[in-house]
Amino acid sequence: MVEGFYPTQAHYSSFVEECWKTLNYGSLIIEEWDGEFTVFQPDAGKTHYLNEMSVQILIYIENNAPAALSTADICDYLVKKFQLQTDTAFPKQINKTLRRFDELGLVKQIS
Amino acid sequence: MIVEQIPVDQFIAQLSHSGIRVKLGPINVLIRTEVPQLAKQLHFLYAYYDIVENEIVDIHTHVLPKFSFNNPFSSFVRFTVDGQSPFPPFPADQALAALEWGINLVIAVRVNHLLMFHSAAVERNGSLILLPAWPGSGKTTLCTALIHRGYRLFSDEFGLMDPISDFFTPIPRLMPLKNQSIQVIRDYLPEAVLGEEIYNTQKGTIAHVRPPRDHIFKTDQVARAKWIIFPKWTANAPLKLEPLAQSEAFLLLASNSFNYEILGESAFRAVTRLIRKCQCYQLVYSDLDSALAMFNKLTDEA
Numbered sequence: 389m390v391e392g393f394y395p396t397q398a399h400y401s402s403f404v405e406e407c408w409k410t411l412n413y414g415s416l417i418i419e420e421w422d423g424e425f426t427v428f429q430p431d432a433g434k435t436h437y438l439n440e441m442s443v444q445i446l447i448y449i450e451n452n453a454p455a456a457l458s459t460a461d462i463c464d465y466l467v468k469k470f471q472l473q474t475d476t477a478f479p480k481q482i483n484k485t486l487r488r489f490d491e492l493g494l495v496k497q498i499s
Numbered sequence: 500m501i502v503e504q505i506p507v508d509q510f511i512a513q514l515s516h517s518g519i520r521v522k523l524g525p526i527n528v529l530i531r532t533e534v535p536q537l538a539k540q541l542h543f544l545y546a547y548y549d550i551v552e553n554e555i556v557d558i559h560t561h562v563l564p565k566f567s568f569n570n571p572f573s574s575f576v577r578f579t580v581d582g583q584s585p586f587p588p589f590p591a592d593q594a595l596a597a598l599e600w601g602i603n604l605v606i607a608v609r610v611n612h613l614l615m616f617h618s619a620a621v622e623r624n625g626s627l628i629l630l631p632a633w634p635g636s637g638k639t640t641l642c643t644a645l646i647h648r649g650y651r652l653f654s655d656e657f658g659l660m661d662p663i664s665d666f667f668t669p670i671p672r673l674m675p676l677k678n679q680s681i682q683v684i685r686d687y688l689p690e691a692v693l694g695e696e697i698y699n700t701q702k703g704t705i706a707h708v709r710p711p712r713d714h715i716f717k718t719d720q721v722a723r724a725k726w727i728i729f730p731k732w733t734a735n736a737p738l739k740l741e742p743l744a745q746s747e748a749f750l751l752l753a754s755n756s757f758n759y760e761i762l763g764e765s766a767f768r769a770v771t772r773l774i775r776k777c778q779c780y781q782l783v784y785s786d787l788d789s790a791l792a793m794f795n796k797l798t799d800e801a
Contacts, residue, residue, distance in 0.1 A: 417764065417767060417768070419771050421745040421746035421749065421774075422744065424744070424746035425746075426746070426750075428763075428764060430763070433760060433764075434760075435753060437746070
């Protein structure tokens with residue numbers, strides 16, 4: 389976890405510490421269309437339509453494998469990469485995205 | 500041999516006995532019926548289709564009279580495919596609509612060696628225009644106008660793409676005009692050949708356009724797509740042709756396909772190649788003259 393990122397929001401502390409790894413990232417077929425992405429997931433036979441930030445989440449987690457990354461780590465990376473002004477809603481949104489990825493079998497939460 | 504070469508009485512007899520095997524593009528269909536009115540309609544509207552005698556039949560259809568205890572004085576027909584009936588009975592005067600919908604349904608469900616889009620498809624100057632659209636978009640009306648003005652019919656319903664070679668295969672079937680479109684085409688294209696009007700179907704009044712003879716004869720001439728145009732007829736709207744973002748075109752096209760999920764990775768790769776090679780547009784139109792002028796300009800510039 390990145391110290392000082394959201395230290396004052398005690399109720400965030402649980403989910404920003406959740407850690408994630410990709411699942412079968414190497415099997416994904418990713419095509420870019422001017423900043424939008426189509427991602428084919430052979431395991432599920434599904435096609436996902438993702439924006440650049442969502443794809444960057446997957447790439448960043450994969451690039452740090454085998455280590456798992458926390459939601460806070462990922463948020464910190466995205467803030468820097470996309471030069472974002474963050475608020476308290478941002479990590480919530482990223483966590484929601486990660487949980488959705490988990491449901492889809494793109495990432496898994498590491499307890 | 501083609502259907503019109505068989506005398507009508509012999510055709511009717513053969514349909515009710517062993518059936519007739521006709522070639523609909525890449526698919527051979529056996530049609531049997533004991534309904535004389537349907538047999539006469541087929542003799543006229545299927546006039547130019549090849550009869551295949553020594554080839555494997557892909558789809559076995561049968562339209563047979565059905566007695567109803569609930570409506571003993573009404574006549575109904577039942578459509579079956581391989582002995583199974585996917586629909587409730589239809590009024591007898593809707594037998595042709597039942598047969599056409601039934602064949603379309605079976606094609607949509609069974610043809611999984613090709614990637615299948617819910618789309619009209621026409622060819623000009625060797626390149627294909629794919630016209631994917633949802634019901635009510637005016638797809639059949641536009642397609643009918645195009646094929647009577649220099650474009651070759653591939654289909655008004657199915658874009659059939661080989662997911663390996665990327666070639667599209669023609670499957671020129673009857674084209675069901677609906678409701679006001681029937682009179683629009685009668686006025687705009689007096690030379691178009693239409694079947695009888697069929698009233699009170701689940702889609703209103705229907706009349707089938709018979710594809711021109713040479714379009715049916717060229718069903719072995721495949722083509723690759725160069726344009727993907729999503730048409731939408733809107734009353735009184737000025738013609739508007741706008742480029743469509745590739746990501747959006749991908750989403751629309753994949754969700755418009757009948758069997759994208761069944762074909763999996765090969766479908767994903769095929770749609771990716773298709774979108775990357777094609778110019779993608781959204782078209783809004785209200786009158787056929789301006790739409791045809793736009794299509795001619797687009798395909799002339801290629």
